[in-house]
Amino acid sequence: MYRILLFAVLATIGIDARGAITTTIDFDDLSQSGDVATPLATYSFDGYTFDNDTASTLRFETYGDMHENYAGTTALSPKQVNSITTLSRSDTTEFDLISIDIARLSPSVNDPPTPVTFTDMTFIGVLAGGGTVTNKFTFTVNDNEFEELTFSGFSSVTSVSWGQNSPFHQFDNVVVQVTAVPEPTSLAFLAVGFGVMGVRRVRSKRFANALA
Template sequence: MKMRRSSLAILAVGLWAGAARADVVIDFAALAAPGAGAVAVGSPYVEDGFEFSSTSVNSAFSSWEAQSANFAGSTGLFNSAAEQTTILRKVGGGAFDLVSIALAFYSSGDGQQVPVNFTGTRADASTVQQGFVLAPTFGFHTYSFVGFEDVVSVAWVQQAGFHQFDDVRIASSSAVPEPASLAMLGVGALGAPRLARRRQARRTERR
């Protein structure tokens, strides 16, 4: 009986831990448009519980439309103002892990080296930094972060050469177990001791 209860406890912890970390991929698909230009997007832009804001006062973000020569294969976002900072935060605040991001040249005519440098800030004000140089072929390429765990914000600059971004993958600790999962766990926890007693009674009868 003790072993069964211990197993249930371990299962409960496992289910809770699995639910407590959930990957979110911000893909900007809601911005998809069939034209050949660019669509202006406000600041902050909010998707999947996260927000992107710009330090630019006069302009915010834009997205290339699907028929534009600068469309990099999927709908992305770019800061419309040169040398301005993009800041990623969780809506309402809180820590998250930045796992990866897809980056592409701002336009299809670019071919020069484009550096993109990221700074993550934690709640205790400590920081982590990582930079990437864009791949020479036009289109989105995925870049993975190291050490960007438990950050409360991530900032990067739209510096010369310029870039657009897509598929921002985030592991957030804000997710909670689904009610159905908790209900099933509760049913299992309540039913297990009863099932054990029945099995014990059957063994006794056989003797």
């Protein structure tokens, strides 16, 4: 009973049983209607930031739901060949990268579209304790069709970077995780939860002693 109560308190303040907060960055706040392409220099969400090393202010683009590159969901697309995209925490703290959805952006010359071999994509994570971790993916997708990439070893990283060659790509549903550090309000909720547990234990003990 006490364990269930503790889990309920943790859930109330957004912490899972392992003390981690999982976030899915889906770019839905950038959704738009029509045949439009909107440029972005950077993008930030829930403490995470995407940046690009190109000198151009046109670093990323998002597409409206009638654009030829729209793949059924709002995504972020790097716009410069040979550019490096970097994901990091805005406060420079460490995080875990769990998975990301990637789609080949350039339209196929085939009609109807046929599967194409997507450019190999390498992700490099900078570990908080020093050193790096690398995952390389080679996959086959249809034009504007997302494929989920799941990472191994990308725990406690301070940043993750990946490059872009032709053809271009777009990405969506970036799943990241950070160890929870409760704010004062959250700690107050936790204290209340433990207090309730303590009161219940005391009452149970007194009741047991009364029956003895």
